Amino acid sequence: MANVSMTVNGRAVERTVEDRTLLVQFLREDLGLTGTHVGCDTSQCGACVVHIDGKAVKSCTTLAAQVDGASITTIEGLANGVDLHPVQAAFKEHHGLQCGFCTPGMIMAAVDMIERHGGKLDEKTVREELEGNRERHHGC
Amino acid sequence: MGVEGIGARVPRKEDKRFITGKGRYTDDMSVAGMCKAAFVRSPHAHAKIAGIDTAAAEKMPGVIAVLTGGQLKEDGIGDIICGWMIHSKDGSPMNMGANPALAVDTARHVGQAVAVVIAETQAQAREAADAVNVNWQELPAVASADAALAAGAPQIHENAPNNLIYDWEIGDAAAADAAIAGAAHVTKLEISNNRLVPNAMEPRAALADYNAAEDHYTLWTTSQNPHVARLVLSAFYQVAPEHKLRVIAPDVGGGFGSKIYIYPEEIVCLWASKKAGVPVKWTADRTEAFLTDAHGRDHITTAEMAFDANNKMIGLKVDTIANFGAYMSLFSSAVPTYLYATLLSGQYVIPAIHCNVRAVYTNTTPVDAYRGAGRPEACYVMERLVETAARELGVSPAELRRANFVGEFPYQTPVIMAYDAGDFDASLNAAMAGADYAGFAGRKAEAEARGKLRGIGMACYIEACGIAPSQAVGSLGAGVGLWESAEVRVNPVGTIEVLTGSHSHGQGHETTFAQLVAERLGVGLDSVQIVHGDTDKVQFGMGTYGSRSGAVGMSAISKAIDKVEAKAKKIAAHLMEAAEGDIEIADGEVRVAGTDKKLGWHEVCLAAYTAHNLPEGMEPGLKEGAFYDPANFTFPAGCYICEVEVDPGTGHTDIVQFVAADDFGRIINPMIVEGQVHGGVVQGIGQALLEGCQYDPETGQLVTATYNDYPMPRADDVPSFDVSTTETLCPNNPLGIKGCGEAGAIGSPPAVINAITDAIGNNDLTMPATAEKVWRALSASAVAQAAE
């Protein structure tokens, strides 16, 4: 068993978990943050993307114990109170989702992408960078 | 149209919860004391089960129970059914092999469940499942449909000699043969339609909770049709009678057909929750999804199209073998028959059509309806044939189609369907204009200068949606009626709840259905709540598939609104001492036409509930229900044009332009419709270029069981689409809606393949047209030889 403590969406949390607990399990099952999803077993779909210390990471391929002491942001912590993050607002405005299952991961990946490219994103880069995210592209 | 009513491009009401992580999917649910299930699955495609030793597994940490198929059978749980009876052409009923939720003596495909472990945690359940010792005796297996029919093939079900499920036909064989014999030109193709794995992004899941005190079950499940699930679980699997079983399909992350069916895991979780005395949850991992979600397509077809000397189509003959996998899934039998062969007239006048379909068992995952279901297979046959014929005849593919279009409606095809409305020239013209068809030669030359081979291909599809007129499908073998129901509850304050039997798993019903209410009753979208997916709340419903929720589900809502409106008008007329016929409802008000007399909508609603002053004899309240049974199928149709560039060095195909012009009848929310077309087209492009489910022919192992091996289209595989609509209203439902959910997946594969074969000058190409296949086809083609 491992004792892990971290900051999740601005709140300090501490739990004792099995060593093999994945970060996504920790978030979903121990903390009840079910907005982060699991869509595959091979780290390819991106439904599980969260931010660890500000960087987009697949939480299905990260052990909870690995991020002891880190600051995690999940989809639930992205909005500023009632104000949606601009990327959340854009997904709604431009009909960027249908069934919503892959959406949290897409949004978290997009926020990271925008931050890394500092406003110099073009369509080609976005399409290439979404390489790590799968969706059934509209029409669930 | 108001700003929020029919035709308005309003953002979706449901989005807020999804973009903030507040969606509630089945795996997000938990109840006190919940345990986890892990299934023991067959590692073999075909094997006898000589024994199952559960002793070691039972002793493992956290294990509550280990249950097998024998116990399931002893408890009287019924076998999985196929709900559509098809008779072979000799009159005999289809050969349905027994399909137990947990295999008892034989496993017939890799991944078939044979036992289940219930344990406190997922990890414990999985470890114990690995410790269950099954004594397998391997049998020879067969994976492809043609091999399964061959002499000496392994026999999969005793009651299906030669693995044949049925040998069915439609149309007039003699007339089609005569047309071909007397034709000026016959185009003949061998066509395969590749097997696909649906891959809804949310894996299937079930949470079953048995309450012993009430003798009542609750099931949360990833279903497109919770009421159908409850009906089948009750009536056929004898899990519990309907009033003792509540089925909830909460937010569901995509379906594409694969979540229509009632799978072994749901049945077993319900049964196990009583047997083990704990709530049981199971969630598929992605490989389980690959192995157990019903697959799609998998046809092998020979087709001949006959033309007279004026290039008029005079006959069509089609022979298809459909691979059903190891068992008959719920609607499997209908897919290559009434959802496929009845669409083989395409958009064309063809006087003589005949189609023969043989359905066969193989040692593979069961196959059933998947986005489009039969119609993509029909469209692929027709549109490859027409495009090929145009090349052989040396005429424009667009003009050959146009010359054979159905131009007058209603049009009775020789294969059951009666097309009620359409304008095929309009969608062809719109697509050709959008694609600058006339300018293609210039673009091709320009591409050639860059060393690329550019090709153009089109497909003019028609499909049948609005599934379905109950009496008609009943006469064709369906075990259920395919109407829809709705209830419109107006609250005393004037807000409205709509309870619908349709189920949204991405389609945006919470928005579009509310738009209908806003249009009709003059209230804001925020005053309308759409309730769906819970058998305790909604009385009944047939669910969402076959693009039926607009044409059938909304028609039921519209009928219920008619009744609400009539009663509200009666009350308002009474209160304002006016004639009922003069009452108008709009903008939150109920007015007497031509006067300044009016009441607020909420005042009329409140009056209905206070019942202090209602017309003589009227019951209090304002709540109405309706069932809507469609009079006919609906017929969405359109034209897709695809332009590709092939790299002759690598065979890699780039889709450089894709234009869609669709006629979906009346559109409620264009933004949502465009999203459906985008999604469908991407799935069709996936089928055409990337997705090919592969079984090892010797062992029956699924070789493509993860995203490492099964490529799904990603954002950088597709271009921006040019999507537009033309409109002819469907005359058979009150809203004129035809349906838009499947068109993209139906029309796009032939458009893509027609474009690639045009580019490379070789028509001998199968889907998925991977770079390797395209490169090989190119090497064998005239284009390559000319370049040497």
Ligand code: FES
């Ligand atoms: S669940 Fe993490 S990438 Fe699929």
